[in-house]
Amino acid sequence: MHNSAALPLPEQLVLQAQWLAPARSRMLRENGIGRRQCVLDLGAAYGAVTAELVRRAGGRVVALDRELTTLTNPQGTFADALRTGGEARALPFATASFDLVLSQCTLLWVAPLESAIQEVTRVLQPGGAFLALEPDYDGLMESPPSIETRTLWLEALSRAGANPTVGRRLPGLLAAQGLQMRVALFDSLVPPAVERFGFLRGLPLTSKERERLSQVEQQAQALDKPWAQVAHLPFFLITAVKP
Numbered sequence: 001m002h003n004s005a006a007l008p009l010p011e012q013l014v015l016q017a018q019w020l021a022p023a024r025s026r027m028l029r030e031n032g033i034g035r036r037q038c039v040l041d042l043g044a045a046y047g048a049v050t051a052e053l054v055r056r057a058g059g060r061v062v063a064l065d066r067e068l069t070t071l072t073n074p075q076g077t078f079a080d081a082l083r084t085g086g087e088a089r090a091l092p093f094a095t096a097s098f099d100l101v102l103s104q105c106t107l108l109w110v111a112p113l114e115s116a117i118q119e120v121t122r123v124l125q126p127g128g129a130f131l132a133l134e135p136d137y138d139g140l141m142e143s144p145p146s147i148e149t150r151t152l153w154l155e156a157l158s159r160a161g162a163n164p165t166v167g168r169r170l171p172g173l174l175a176a177q178g179l180q181m182r183v184a185l186f187d188s189l190v191p192p193a194v195e196r197f198g199f200l201r202g203l204p205l206t207s208k209e210r211e212r213l214s215q216v217e218q219q220a221q222a223l224d225k226p227w228a229q230v231a232h233l234p235f236f237l238i239t240a241v242k243p
């Protein structure tokens, strides 16, 4: 199912991109972003990551999304990247067009995942790298129990057509394409921000779930002492290189 109503707001994606920035920056550096000549931002949305790719890449950057409205949004941050509408499962590019492809929270929304992975592998040049930063909501850690939202996320994301456990599925699927893999997990924990509930509220929730979310938000706001609450969403940080 393709549910554009589940699209996060530009400012929510900026916050998420800031949170993931240290890990993404390290992955880009380790994969020689400065010498990459043709870079694809797969599922770029409003370009929360695109401008960074433009700034750091050695050559041109293409921002692709199936939602054209994101690519033309006035809040977009694309610098001089080429913007193109397109579907991850049938990429509108020739074989071996890119030497780096990045996906941040895009494969979460793609089904079947296998088609997108085959397409990414096809458009990568030999020696090209696919960098994926994708979450796994079933591993969401929260404390105390009064602020738990894991089940809400799992239900709402599935209802919206996403695959909430995309993180844990990716390594095996990418390795099956013959890619050389390195897999890490995002490792730093910051005190959780109330903004995390904004995206959940934008997903399709039943009225009962909405009520539960309001209760959780109240509980979370009441816990105003440092580290009185913990919420950590595991992110898989995958580098997959085409031999």
Ligand SMILES: C[S@@+](CC[C@H](N)C(=O)[O-])C[C@H]1O[C@@H](n2cnc3c(N)ncnc32)[C@H](O)[C@@H]1O
Pocket: 007, 008, 013, 014, 017, 042, 043, 044, 045, 046, 047, 048, 049, 064, 065, 066, 067, 070, 086, 087, 088, 089, 103, 104, 105, 106, 109, 110, 111
């Ligand atoms: C959660 S947003 C992430 C955007 C961006 N990568 C970022 O980190 O800010 C996911 C984006 O992927 C796009 N998307 C989802 N499925 C797609 C598909 N099959 N083909 C192309 N784009 C897709 C959505 O339209 C959305 O803009």
